[in-house]
Amino acid sequence: MTAAVSEIEAVDVGPDLPGGQDPEQIKARVVWYYFVGGLTQQEIADKLGITRLRVNRIAGQARADGLVHIDVRLPLARCVALEEKLKQRYGLAAVTVVPTVEDDQQRVVGEAAGVMLDPMLREGLGLGVGWGRTLSEALKRINPRKVSRGWVATLMGGLTRGSGMNTFEVSTAFAKLLGAECYYLAVPIYFPSAESRTALLQHYGIAEAYRRAKLVDIALVSCGDLSNRSLLAVTQIVTENTAGLREAGAVGDLLGVFLDEAGRPVDHPLNQRVMALAPDELKAIPNSILASGGAHKAPIVKAILTGGYVKRLVTDEACAERVL
Numbered sequence: 001m002t003a004a005v006s007e008i009e010a011v012d013v014g015p016d017l018p019g020g021q022d023p024e025q026i027k028a029r030v031v032w033y034y035f036v037g038g039l040t041q042q043e044i045a046d047k048l049g050i051t052r053l054r055v056n057r058i059a060g061q062a063r064a065d066g067l068v069h070i071d072v073r074l075p076l077a078r079c080v081a082l083e084e085k086l087k088q089r090y091g092l093a094a095v096t097v098v099p100t101v102e103d104d105q106q107r108v109v110g111e112a113a114g115v116m117l118d119p120m121l122r123e124g125l126g127l128g129v130g131w132g133r134t135l136s137e138a139l140k141r142i143n144p145r146k147v148s149r150g151w152v153a154t155l156m157g158g159l160t161r162g163s164g165m166n167t168f169e170v171s172t173a174f175a176k177l178l179g180a181e182c183y184y185l186a187v188p189i190y191f192p193s194a195e196s197r198t199a200l201l202q203h204y205g206i207a208e209a210y211r212r213a214k215l216v217d218i219a220l221v222s223c224g225d226l227s228n229r230s231l232l233a234v235t236q237i238v239t240e241n242t243a244g245l246r247e248a249g250a251v252g253d254l255l256g257v258f259l260d261e262a263g264r265p266v267d268h269p270l271n272q273r274v275m276a277l278a279p280d281e282l283k284a285i286p287n288s289i290l291a292s293g294g295a296h297k298a299p300i301v302k303a304i305l306t307g308g309y310v311k312r313l314v315t316d317e318a319c320a321e322r323v324l
Contacts, residue, residue, distance in 0.1 A: 022115065026050065028076035030058045035068050036077075037084070082320040086313060089324060090305040093312055098293070100318040105293045110137025113220065113291035113314040120218055120287060121178065123147045128155045128216035128277070129174055130255055131167035132231055134291050135222055139173050146179040153182070153212040155219060156255045156276035157189035165231060183212040187275050189256045190237050194272040213277050219288040221310070223300045225252040232256060241270055252300025254279055254309060261299060263307025279309045287311060298322035 029048060033039040034055070041059070045052040062068055079097040086095045096112045113134065118141060121127065129135060129152060152175040158167040168184060175182035187206060191197040200206055224230030226245065232238055232253055238245075248268045249260035255276040258266050265271050265279060282288060288309070292301055293316035302323045304310060315323070 025076055025079075027058055027062075029080055030055055031062050031068065032077050032080040034059045035063075036081075079317060079320075082317060082324070085324055086305075086320060090313075091308070092305075092310075093287075095312065096314045097320045098314070098316050100293075100316045105316055106132075106134045107137045109291055109293040109314055109316055110134040111141050113289055114138035114141025116289060116312060116314055117218070117220055118142050121145070121147065121150075124149045125218060126150060126212065126216035127152045127174060127178070127180075128213055128219040128221075128285065129153070129167065129171045130155050130219075130221040131158065131165060131170055132222040132224070133165045134293075135170050135220055136165050136173070138220065138291065139170075139177065142174070142177050144177050144179075148179060150178060150180045151175075151183060151212060152178065152180050153209065153216055154185045155213050155216075155221065155282070156274075157185050157187045159235065160188060183209040185209050185213065185275055189232075189275055190270055191273045191275060194269075197273055197275060200275075214281055214284075217286055219277075219282060219285045219310075221255060221282070221288065221290055223252055223254050223290065223292045223297065223304060225296055225300050226250065227296060229294075229296060238270070241268070244268060245270070251303055252297070254300070254304050255282065259300065259303045259307065261303050261306075263303040263305075263309070279304075279307060283307075283309045289314060291315075293319050295319060295322055 026048060030044055033044045041052050041055045044055045079099065082097045083095040086092060094116065096116055098108050098112050101108050117138060152171050154167045154171045156167055171182055185206065187200060201210065224232045226233050226242060228234050245258050245268055248266040250258040250266045251261050252259065256274045257271055257276060257279055258268060260266050289312040290304055290310040291314040295318040298319050301315060301319055305323065
């Protein structure tokens with residue numbers, strides 16, 4: 001395996017790839033699709049956005065170097081196989097699976113999400129953003145541009161203390177990169193009561209921000225489990241309700257809405273008091289990316305995929321294996 005890795009690095013994939021794609025992942029995909037998936041070179045070229053000549057060169061050199069026997073001797077081949085299985089199982093438009101990196105998983109998944117998102121960002125489109133370190137890491141892979149007719153919207157209320165990963169900070173950072181206006185749901189994520197939430201939605205500014213959130217063309221979201229690894233789970237209002245949420249069947253949250261293992265919002269007061277896009281409203285957005293990894297996230301990731309709330313997924317091998 002070590003020799004195969006060093007040799008495949010010599011395969012020339014040519015000039016810069018579209019959308020800032022990682023050449024190593026492109027090589028792995030070409031070899032897997034051609035020798036394992038059975039796709040033609042033209043089908044692979046169309047799928048990856050590269051030329052047929054480049055596909056031919058990568059496949060030919062990999063075979064000449066003895067990297068292809070009865071299996072693909074590439075470190076990312078397992079990731080590609082998981083991607084294909086996830087797409088078929090859950091009807092997803094696109095999936096990226098990255099290697100599991102225990103100490104830095106949020107960065108790895110986040111940057112991969114940025115690679116997926118970057119080519120989707122075009123003039124006139126609205127981008128909806130959740131919160132968390134994973135999403136903040138995606139910013140590193142977004143190329144600055146000017147989309148003056150587009151906008152960014154927060155998809156949920158926020159925390160009352162700044163952390164750099166709060167929805168307000170993350171959405172502001174995306175808006176700066178895109179030169180776009182930002183609409184904020186400038187309220188706490190949970191209200192004291194369902195009635196107070198309904199009342200505040202009558203406010204023009206909040207109503208407009210919520211309308212913009214529902215109108216976005218692309219949504220980038222993450223999710224959390226009920227452990228202390230989750231940004232939301234360690235807040236006072238959630239820790240006070242953790243036992244009740246577990247009793248109701250919750251396995252984690254999507255935009256602050258707690259779901260059971262089948263992807264259904266649980267019957268709990270917090271779900272009536274949350275200021276965020278509802279899962280069914282997220283489902284209606286044309287392009288949505290769930291970026292979340294780690295074995296501990298598998299139950300909530302599976303719940304979200306089972307509910308059909310997102311169309312694209314970025315995760316790691318450990319989570320992907322448990323979701324299938």
